[in-house]
Amino acid sequence: MSIWEQLVFAGHEAFRTIVPTERDRIPINASTGIYPILCYAPFVFLAYLSRRPDTYPIRLLLLPSTITAILVASYRFTWAVPELNVYNWGQCCWAAVAIAKSLEFALTKEGMLKVGESQPGVKKGKDKNTTTNGSAVEVPESPSNVYIATWLYDAVDVIHTLRGLRWKFGQGMYIPSQKRPLERSAFLRATLISFIKNYLVLDLLEALIKLFPEVGTPMGGSIFYPDLSIPTRYIVSTTIHIITGSAILTGFCMVYDLITFIAVGLLDGSPLSWPPVVDDPWKSDSMHRFWAKDWHQLLRQTFIVFGGYPGKWLGGNIGMMLGTFLASGLFHECAMYSMGRGYDHSATIFFAMQGPVLFLERLWSKKTGRRVSGTFGRMWVFFIMFICAQPMGTHLPFPPTPVMVLIIP
Secondary structure (H helix, E strand, C coil): CCHHHHHHHHHHHHHHHHCCCHHHCEECCCCCCHHHHHCCHHHHHHHHHHCCCCCHHHHHHHHHHHHHHHHHHHHHEECCCHHHHHHHHHHHHHHHHHHHHHHHHHHCCCCCCECCEEECCEECCCCCCCCCCCCCCCCCCCCCCCCCCHHHHHHHHHHHCCCCCCEHHHCCCCCCCCCCCCCHHHHHHHHHHHHHHHHHHHHHHHHHHHCCCCCCCCCCCECCCCCCCHHHHHHHHHHHHHHHHHHHHHHHHHHHHHHHHHHHHCCCCCHHHCCCCCCCHHHCCCHHHHHHHHCCCCCHHHHHHHHHHHHHHHHHHHHHHHHHHHHHHHHHHHHHHHHHHCCCCHHHHHHHCHHHHHHHHHHHHHHHCCCCCHHHHHHHHHHHHHHHCHHHCECCCCCCCHHHHHCCC
């Protein structure tokens, strides 16, 4: 073999050591479950270092082993029980977020700064706490009764912040206005009611999805039934797609309600630190508004790190937008790979096309002098999300729900 062929072979073998084929993965059980957890120890240490001054060289040196350990935890270990296959998707989604954070922790020379800091933990000038959408609202630094070491709290804080409230990287990110009362007991009551409502709605939607053959099986299935006539096939696929999209949105809100209730009720967090996770996507009247404001912004920084920064380096602001959406598509597809389905880049194509879609909206505004909005804009959003997004229609399995057990056996 030539030197090039040897390098390719060695690179492939190294890759398959970290990300093995499905048959070579290690099942997660009581005896092996600790190893994926331990693989995240370098990540926690890197997060700690990002909040300490003069650690840039050691953060750079730690980065390769941190990324390798995260990939091993998410792709080398697998949930082998078919009913738990969706957990493989979840752990690989988190792995992508952790890798993006690792890149930011290591490559940000000054470390991860909060708003008003000149270096980690050191304030500059007058302390100004503001939310990232610019409204002057004080956001407490941390709960007053934290019983863990300060260094560990710092690491946990920077690991779990996604939208970057109080953080330098989150400045400029849109944060929905708080719709719940800020008095603690009233806030907790409203959050609990919202959680119960979202749980019941999600339960019903999941039960409806399971009524469609194959879609509700442990391995999931396509929403397109080839034995149906073309009109009926797409009526059915559109129905499944709308129900699933509603379930995803409701599930986001349900999980966020639960985490919010625990953070505020049990960990003494401030209601100000838990603004809504989404604004109102059902009322979006342009794709620009949908992606920039109404849909959740939890993964915005992840996509910017993976695609936005490289895209900006290659093509300025336009490259940054295109790269961010491309990274979003690859994020979804790489997580699905862990479920044993190989690669199907329909999701990658859909998200990558959102950049040109936003260009079309800008072109419309330039030619007509009017922004995409109103009834026409809402129909446009529904067309993109409910018609154009259908090629992504291979569905994840869901566990049994109360509606399935009690109402629709």
